[in-house]
Amino acid sequence: MVLSPVIGKLLQKRVVLASASPRRREILSHAGLRFEVVPSRFKEKLDKASFPTPYAYAIETAKQKALEVARRMHQKDLRAPDVVIGADTIVTIGGLILEKPVDKQDAYRMLSRLNGKEHSVFTGVAIVHCCTTDAQLDLEVSEFHEETTVKFSELSEELLWEYIDSGEPMDKAGGYGIQALGGMLVEHVRGDFLNVVGFPLNHFCKKLVELYSLPRREDLRRVKHDSIPPVDTFENLSDVEGSGSDPAQGDDGGGHGRAEADGDRTQAPAGPQGTDSHGTGESPPPFPAGLLELIDGFKASKALFVACKLNVFDVLKVDGPLKAVDIAGKIDASVCGTERLLDVCVALGLLEKTDRGYRNTELADVHLASDGEYSLHSLAMHSNDHFWSLFTDLELAVREGASAAFGRKAEEPVQSKHKTLQFMRAMHGFAMLTARQVATAFDLSQFTSACDLGGCTGALARALTQEYPRLKVTVFDLPEVIEHVTCFQPEGRRTDRISFMPGDFFKDDLPEADLYILSRILHEWPDDKVCELLSRVSSRCKPGGGILVAEKILEDKPAARGSLPASLNLLVRTQGRERGLPEYRGLLERHGFRDVRLAHAGDRLDVMLGTRASPP
Numbered sequence: 001m002v003l004s005p006v007i008g009k010l011l012q013k014r015v016v017l018a019s020a021s022p023r024r025r026e027i028l029s030h031a032g033l034r035f036e037v038v039p040s041r042f043k044e045k046l047d048k049a050s051f052p053t054p055y056a057y058a059i060e061t062a063k064q065k066a067l068e069v070a071r072r073m074h075q076k077d078l079r080a081p082d083v084v085i086g087a088d089t090i091v092t093i094g095g096l097i098l099e100k101p102v103d104k105q106d107a108y109r110m111l112s113r114l115n116g117k118e119h120s121v122f123t124g125v126a127i128v129h130c131c132t133t134d135a136q137l138d139l140e141v142s143e144f145h146e147e148t149t150v151k152f153s154e155l156s157e158e159l160l161w162e163y164i165d166s167g168e169p170m171d172k173a174g175g176y177g178i179q180a181l182g183g184m185l186v187e188h189v190r191g192d193f194l195n196v197v198g199f200p201l202n203h204f205c206k207k208l209v210e211l212y213s214l215p216r217r218e219d220l221r222r223v224k225h226d227s228i229p230p231v232d233t234f235e236n237l238s239d240v241e242g243s244g245s246d247p248a249q250g251d252d253g254g255g256h257g258r259a260e261a262d263g264d265r266t267q268a269p270a271g272p273q274g275t276d277s278h279g280t281g282e283s284p285p286p287f288p289a290g291l292l293e294l295i296d297g298f299k300a301s302k303a304l305f306v307a308c309k310l311n312v313f314d315v316l317k318v319d320g321p322l323k324a325v326d327i328a329g330k331i332d333a334s335v336c337g338t339e340r341l342l343d344v345c346v347a348l349g350l351l352e353k354t355d356r357g358y359r360n361t362e363l364a365d366v367h368l369a370s371d372g373e374y375s376l377h378s379l380a381m382h383s384n385d386h387f388w389s390l391f392t393d394l395e396l397a398v399r400e401g402a403s404a405a406f407g408r409k410a411e412e413p414v415q416s417k418h419k420t421l422q423f424m425r426a427m428h429g430f431a432m433l434t435a436r437q438v439a440t441a442f443d444l445s446q447f448t449s450a451c452d453l454g455g456c457t458g459a460l461a462r463a464l465t466q467e468y469p470r471l472k473v474t475v476f477d478l479p480e481v482i483e484h485v486t487c488f489q490p491e492g493r494r495t496d497r498i499s500f501m502p503g504d505f506f507k508d509d510l511p512e513a514d515l516y517i518l519s520r521i522l523h524e525w526p527d528d529k530v531c532e533l534l535s536r537v538s539s540r541c542k543p544g545g546g547i548l549v550a551e552k553i554l555e556d557k558p559a560a561r562g563s564l565p566a567s568l569n570l571l572v573r574t575q576g577r578e579r580g581l582p583e584y585r586g587l588l589e590r591h592g593f594r595d596v597r598l599a600h601a602g603d604r605l606d607v608m609l610g611t612r613a614s615p616p
């Protein structure tokens, strides 16, 4: 199996991953596959007892997930993608099928069952090939499964609960994530590790080779519009180099380059011995799809920012679907420019194009229109108006280091009401998405009062009071921030257990509390300011009281993609920096906090909880 030709078979096709799983997305994009993500709406409720084996159940679920997406896209667009990939991961032990836990108790039941024993993880995969003829959708399904055996160590109740309280089990089959904290529970693995994580990449690649070289008809099942596809269109799939544009050319590829590329493609591909069409004996390197995506990444961000700034998503949320000409009229822009922007948004998965015009995807409705509870519209605007220009100085910041760059182009003090509100809205959008995970990363029910330092709009305070009925929270922030907090308090959900107090945590007396919270504060500051702040908190906190710090912890292993730009952000913007766990732990211990524990709160934040020791 030569890597490049395998994934390369799909590069000229429009591929959709019918899955909301971030792990599947990561595995496939790391393999160099280019695809769109359209999570399936198929409800995983098939009758397990009606399947002869657990893997038959996983395969059928995977297939139904993929078919639902293929049909939905065809219905909307009258044009389905070329290939839709669906997957379903289950854990089996003693004849029982375990899926994702529904709550902490369910996670506990699952993990207790797996404790000290060996179990199987099955992932069923369906590769659906779509072909539209005369608006009629033909579907061909190829499917397979992979099994991996995993053995858990003997684990204490305390450890199980600590793991459950980390929040990690909730979206994972069997209630654990082998790729993260859950790896600590595992004694050994037999088989494909990535299969446990959610996608059997090795078997998938073998399947592609099989499908695109020598189609084995017995592997294919006929599916009509609602079930089995016709086999006779399968010839279209055996990728006899041809249709579709060459992604390597990108949108800047001129006619000359394209002709050359096409010329290459009509030659015989690399043979089993690795001889290429030029007879040089070398295969071309794997297609660097991920790299090209990175190179173009700034264009995608800017298109998103501009669409937000022109209120495209707001207009479509209220009036969509609309034709480009009508949208252009509403946003006061040229028709040709609007049309191009809209098509880019479609390619980015933010809009859908139907015969009635453009409309928001669910993602855009929820996160990019400016009015939703979980809107990131202001975060996009803040990034456009503020970070974009700061990042143009990244080279300078890297050459000279944070302090030098900071002196030259420091973050402007928040001046106007407009800027303060934009900043607050940006912070609020992110906090609304992460607050619950931060609030539940540890059991905080022993605390009755908390002070959220720099707590801004009170999004975390609200999640805390919802989670802990006895807890009262004081949000402490600068007067110009507190002045505007009323705009962010949801009607009908106000509580007198949250109060807002204006003040500067470097200068003013801190409110009294059992628990002090610093969520995304410390990374903004250099070491001397962090020490000054921690020492103020430490002298206010009573022995036995707590400190909760939420930050993205720098790890030795390669950072998660989402957290990478954060440390550069700080370099161009402030004198602060991201820190690793030993460094945070050292800082907290130096300021009188002991028993510092770590829990993950989703992909973007980690949470540390420490206890104030009695002064010696």
Ligand SMILES: O=c1[nH]cc([C@@H]2O[C@H](COP(=O)(O)OP(=O)(O)OP(=O)(O)O)[C@@H](O)[C@H]2O)c(=O)[nH]1
Residues within 6 Å of the ligand: 018, 019, 020, 021, 022, 023, 024, 039, 040, 044, 065, 087, 088, 089, 090, 100, 171, 172, 173, 176, 177, 178, 179, 182, 196, 197, 198, 199
């Ligand atoms: O060790 C790990 N085991 C499992 C996972 C993740 O668990 C889920 C399995 O759930 P499912 O197959 O139903 O997939 P969903 O997440 O619901 O997404 P779909 O939209 O595809 O249904 C899967 O995300 C695994 O990645 C893990 O992370 N580690």
